[in-house]
Amino acid sequence: MDKRKRAFGIQLVPAVPAVMGFQNGRMGRSRMEATMAKKETTAAPKNVPTHEAFVIDGEGEKAFWTRIGCAWQHNDTNGFNITLTAIPVNGRIVLRAKKESGQ
Structure with missing residues (x-):
């Protein structure tokens, strides 16, 4: 064989x-x-998110911020495309302008 x-x-x-x-x-x-x-x-993508999405639990200095996604501003600046990796059960969602990497 x-x-x-x-x-x-x-x-x-x-x-x-x-x-x-x-x-x-x-x-x-x-x-x-x-x-x-x-x-x-392996170049960086041109379409980089302009904002970050956070869920905030609590108030004031004791508030706990958790990043849950990103947002891309529309070309006409009248709206956003939002991608969330989690959906909060409670708390509030806040969109903040993305900080530069050097800050």
Whole structure:
């Protein structure tokens, strides 16, 4: 009997890459070209949220703020698209302008 394994009457053969030179995702490109291509594809998205959504439980200095989502302002500045990762059972939702990363 052949040394290759059989399953359900089908001979199993080790997988071989369909395209030679595809090792490490380079597809025959130089290492520098492959690195540059990765940097281009991992660029920051242009559509960044303009506001953050919080649920606030409590009042004053003892209030507890929990971030629950983001909001994108419409181009005409008359509304928002809001994405929430949680829906609060109690408390209030507040939209705040997103702070810059350096602040």
